[in-house]
Amino acid sequence: MxxxxxxxxxxxxxxxxxxxxxxxxxxxxxxxxxxxxxxxxxxxxxxxxxxxxxxxxxxxxxxxxxxxxxxxxxxxxxxxxxDATMASANGRMGQTNQHGTDLPAGAPTFDEAGENSILSxxxxxxxxxxxxxxxxxxxxxxxxxxxxxxxxxxxxxxxxxxxxxxxxxxxxxxxxxxxxxxIARLGPDPELDNTPEAEERFVSVVRKKPTPIGRLLMDQSVVSGIGNVYRAELLFRAGLNPHAPGKSLGDETVRALWQDWARLLHVGIATGQMMTMDKLEGAGYRRAMKNRADRHWVYKREGLPCRVCGTHIVLEEMAARKLYWCPRCQA
CATH class of the missing domain: 3.20.190.10 (MutM-like, N-terminal)
Structure with a gap:
């Protein structure tokens, strides 16, 4: 989706x-x-x-x-x-928070499906x-x-x-x-409103709910825009068990989730890809842009070793969608 x-x-x-x-x-x-x-x-x-x-x-x-x-x-x-805001002077579609991602001017980067999401x-x-x-x-x-x-x-x-x-x-x-x-029925969207008020709205809703955080992130009335890929990646990046009730999470933990979502959303808009691994440089970045398997921590990596701890990534169903997570890093 x-x-x-x-x-x-x-x-x-x-x-x-x-x-x-x-x-x-x-x-x-x-x-x-x-x-x-x-x-x-x-x-x-x-x-x-x-x-x-x-x-x-x-x-x-x-x-x-x-x-x-x-x-x-x-x-x-x-x-x-x-759109001019998505193309920089060298033809790249905006800037990201990744490091060492400069590419030769006019050099397209295609993924394995033939999609070009770097150049204008x-x-x-x-x-x-x-x-x-x-x-x-x-x-x-x-x-x-x-x-x-x-x-x-x-x-x-x-x-x-x-x-x-x-x-x-x-x-x-x-x-x-x-x-x-x-629109009134939708949760906040950090690309439209990344104010303290929008963050507080997200935090206050999550902190009141007994619902697992893995479900809350997919609820568009809680927060707008998160789907299956971003859910799995946000939870891994935060070290959160998808089954943890929202109300069991600390205030700062939920705030950090909001702030990370704002960062990843901005990167996705700039690059056209759901790039969720930070600090990729040079060839590593180009490889990730070319191959979707190299740009995520856990998504679609069921049965493969966690990139951090080596534990096999688990696949289960939550909120009628496939959920990928590491039972050790997200214990």
Missing amino acids: PEGHSVHRITRQFRRNLVGHRVTVSSPQGRFVTGAAQLSGHTVTDARAVGKQMFLEFDHGLWLRVHLGLYGAWDFSGGIQM IGAPRRTRVRMSEQEKEIDLAETFPPEPIGQVRVRLLSDTVCADLRGPTACEVLDAAQVDAV
Whole structure:
């Protein structure tokens, strides 16, 4: 499932390429015809991300809410320009908190799936970029807009850019009051609000709950944006047993969790990858960006020795998702 960093990156892509532009909205698949008719012909005026949910505002006061869920993704094509805040002067997509990560200017780093999440997408050019958990560049024919590929629920089309949505869990038109109501039910998102007040909101909720911390981190009403990968990695980095009740944790422990989530989320937005191992240098960093197995402490490492203590990583189910953890480091 795309986690919070992906949705923030997608939203920035919309701000750079479609906010301020009048769009034609359609539903090639046919499952969003009524909603498309409500939005088509209007100008996109804002794009927001809160955790795993995205909201697009239009000039007549209506919004498109999208939750990608497990299978959803956006594809962009046309004269795409990467958001300026995600590309530094040498073409890298922002800075991270990693050390020794300087790469030669213009040198792409691809992971084993062929995904390039270091360099700017490039601007402007004919390309399609899949915006879900990572980005993937796909060559297109010269014709624009391209023919819809697969089950396109929603297509937003400006004069120069096309955005196709496939497989979302939620896709609906809301008014401003309904958007406010949805956001009010969500926990704090440190990329939007990393104030002491947001931190205190998270801490106070967790410290009152008898629910295991492994469940609380996946509860979007407690904290926004954390999914299966970040849950496992945050708990390992904190040395926390996933089964520990929230109310059993010390105040400073919960604060440190919030602060680490803010750091990892920012790194994910900057790099396009859920990079959870710190202080990787040079070849080690490039290897981690190329191979997902080299960028996490415990995620998808069941049966393998812990990178710290050598104990075999455990796999179990919690909150209907797979949970990976070290029974010694997180005892």
